[in-house]
Amino acid sequence: MAEENQQPAEGKKTKKSKKLMTIGIVVLAQLVVAYFLVGFVLKRGADPQAAPATAAAPAKTAQTADGRTDPNFDHVFVVKDMIVNPAGTNGLRFLLTTIGLEVTSEATMQELQKRTVQIHDAIINILTSKTLPELDDINSRDSLKVEIKQKLNKDLTTGSVLNVYFSKFIIQ
Secondary structure (H helix, E strand, O other): OHHHHHHHHHHHHHHHHHHHHHHHHHHHHHHHHHHHHHHHHHHHHHOOOOOOHHHHOOOOOEEOOOOOEEOOOOOEEEEEEEEEOOEOOOOOOOEEEEEEEEEOOHHHHHHHHHOHHHHHHHHHHHHHOOEHHHHHOOOHHHHHHHHHHHHHHHHOOOOOEEEEEEEEEEEO
């Protein structure tokens, strides 16, 4: 009698394990198919010959502040990861920012590279004169960009800064 009770329990276990194994195999098969489909799509996107004809479209042009067109934004001087303490924070808060300065020519880029210390000093003086509410207000960022642009243009001898971009602006 004891043997009869054990046989149905073992039968249930084998049915359960077969069911789990079947589900596992189906899930594994779906993962393999998904892996190859994603790989195929990514490979096709990276292959320039497989790209659609619109990829060969001409580069977009942008209008600069003085009305000229700049097709490639080739002249952008990047001031990376500046950390400053805003006014009135007593060193307890800080601003981390990366700024892109779009300039008129390669000669202006070279001047900015030579005058990196002066550029940093000018930007630090402007940013540390602002309070947290001034820096935190999105609407005042445009006026901050204009202020940076005007200060730097006063100091430049070749060319000028056309636009100022914040690619990173983190307040802690």
